[in-house]
Amino acid sequence: MTTDSKGRYSSGSHSSWLNRAYKHHLFWPLALWLALLLFNLFYSPSFFKIVVREGHLYGSLIDILNFGAPLMIVAVGMTTVIATRGIDLSVGSVVAIAGALACQMISKGSDQSAVSLVLYAVVMALVLSLVLGLWNGLLVSITGIQPIIATLILMVAGRGIAQLITDGQIITVSSTPYQYIGAGSLAGLPFSIFLVALVFAISALLTRRTALGLYIESVGCNPEASRLAGIRAKTVMIIVYMFCGLCAGVAGLILSGNVASADGNNAGLWIELDAILAVVIGGTSLTGGRFYLTGTIVGALMIQTLTTTIYSVGVRPEVTLVVKAVVVLAVCLIQSESFRKAIISRWRTRRYPAEREVTRHA
Amino acid sequence: MLKRQHLPVAATIALFVLMFMMGSFRYTGFFSLQVLFNLLIDNAFLLIVAIGMTFVIVSGGIDLSVGSMVALTTMMSAALLQQGGWPAWAVIPFVLAVGALFGAAMGALIHYFKIQPFIVTLAGMFLARGLCYVISINTITINNGFYTDMAQTKIRFGDNFVSPSVIIALVVLALAIYIAHYTRFGRTTYAIGGSEQSALLMGLPVARTKIMVYMFSGFCSALGGVVFTFYMLSGYGLHAVGLELDAIAAAVIGGTLLTGGVGYVFGTFAGVMIYGVIQTLIVFQGTLSSWWTRIIIGVLLFAFIVLQRLFTMRSDRKTGSVEKMA
DSSP, X not given: OOGGGXXXXXXXXXXXXXXXXXXXXXXXXXXXXXXXXXXXXXXXXGGGOOEEETTEXXXXXXXXXXXXXXXXXXXXXXXXXXXXXXXXXXXXXXXXXXXXXXXXXXXXXXXXXXXXXXXXXXXXXXXXXXXXXXHHHHHHHTSOOOHHHHHHHHHHHHHHHHHHHHTXXXXXXXXXXXXXXXXXXXXXXXXXXXXXXHHHHHHHHHHHXXXXXXXXXHHHHOHHHHHHTTOOHHHHHHHHHHHHHHHHHHHHHHHHHHHTEEOTTTTTTXXXXXXXXXXXXXXXXXXXXXXXXXXXXXXXXXXXHHHHXXXXXXXXXXXXXXXXXXXXXXXXXXXXXXXXXXXXXHHHOOOOHHHHHHHHTO | OOOGGGHHHHHHHHHHHHHHHHHHHHSTTOSSHHHHHHHHHHHHHHHHHHHHHHHHHHXXXXXXTHHHHHHHHHHHHHXXXXXXXXXXXXXXXXXXXXXXXXXXXXXXXXXHSOOOHHHHHHHHHHHHHHHHXXXXXXXXXXXXXXXXXXXXXXXXXXXXXXXXXHHHHHHHHXXXXXXXXXXXXXXXXXXXXXXXXXXXXTTOOHHHHHHHHHHXXXXXXXXXXXXXXXXXXXXXXXXXXXXXXXXXXXXXXXXXXXXXXXXXXXXXXXXXXXXXXXXXXHHHHOSSOTHHHHHHHHHHHHHHHHHHXXXXXXXXXXXXXXXXXX
């Protein structure tokens, strides 16, 4: 999101322009994503074909946007949490709980397609997600428990809570307005894309056009120092966890609306891992202090493109996980400072045994 | 006199005894040695995996790949036995070696390239789970003589019995307690968990120990996988989904601090037993559904984490620094 410095990129000599592009935080995620798209271009040209059928757009690219929507939304929330040097493992559970509550409330109604009922259910599900986020935030900020542990509690218990809401059943609903959230289309595009745009726009505006983004980053750098500087570090933390919970809730509504049912066990399974992955690929470091919302979106798109590519190449879908693992490792190695140094120094310096010893423990 | 550093473990053991007594008073047939043995029989693999996890957590890391590694072990064993025609005595050392190597590779990535353990073991989790499906997407049933023998053998103690897996798990437990508290490797692990920088400055072999910790965890998950194969007599890519969470939860309930440097292998044993006793209570209750296990474990996790937090906060105030024990 440092596009405000774009104007300066155009000036200067060619080599320094390249150097700057290389240093830009979006360089690696974009390069990886473009490489994937390029592969698709050569492998299956139909990948980029978009057809219009009955006023709706169809094609692999639209699919990527549509199926990637929940991941993108969750990843945006996760980015703000990771920026405060936190992590939220419970998003998958919150996804399941939000879908379960909404479906449960709608299925109890006499007229499942009533807009007021659906609206009420959606609002209640989102409020519950906010409360769950608040719970995480309070644990992290007030009691000072490590984020990874604090959110582990809800991650473990959350699926049980979702099962409790649905009574262990998979609840199916036949509600047109509810299904519209996940499967409807607006102006020829899937409705979920607009939700992504909305979430992204709101978070980008709030963090980059107000001081909130600066607060988040300073809390991520050093909570104690930012408290002394007059920032309410605890409030900021609670806000980001609540926002992350809300994002997970929205994603849960999209996921369960798409299949018109709620499955407490499998809805949003492992989405927290994909979301963290998207954030890391996008260039946000897990150590906090800096965050890149655009990078996260590109990272999430890359993960979804990878999944779609694997399907379209005809590799058995089960192998997706292996490819994903290899990509995760490759991305992390490229981003790892010491890995790049190790490779570069192999070319550049002569290594004496003592020097090797020093650098190894540096 | 009970030392304060032993309090979390003591609380866990007390909780276990309390829950067991509660079950004994409420349900007929609960209070028997066999119920206790069944806890061990059903959770032998979890115990082995959680012990490996304890070492990783004590060293300040985390290993998310254990559940997938268990699944991969069942899958490799099944494929080699049934389709490859390998004998059991070749399969078991092979899968154990694969597990140890897998762990060591992750440890090397974590140490040398300074990537967060969370991310590396996450990739390991995807990789191992994916490799299961590369072998086969279906369940492979095992009818090898040695494996069925191991599944059916009952080692009798009077009227009651345990399975050979329980013996394996208890041997691992004893070994792990010895390694953690009476060897150089164990002490170095605690030191790294306390402060990696200080351990380095003290001249401790940080690189070797860190890699060995993950290697040990990989080995334990493979061994847990072997025991799980005895238990299930099949290989399947969806075996042991979410086991990593159970293992982490067991370690935390057993008093291991996720920040590293603090924890007891015996505490993890108590944590696993609590896990088992909750499941048994729910089975005896009859009307409660299995998802209550998760909720109760979540509540317990919360209680123990807050408890530990209170302890460390109080010692912070007293000594001005976080108390670490080695």
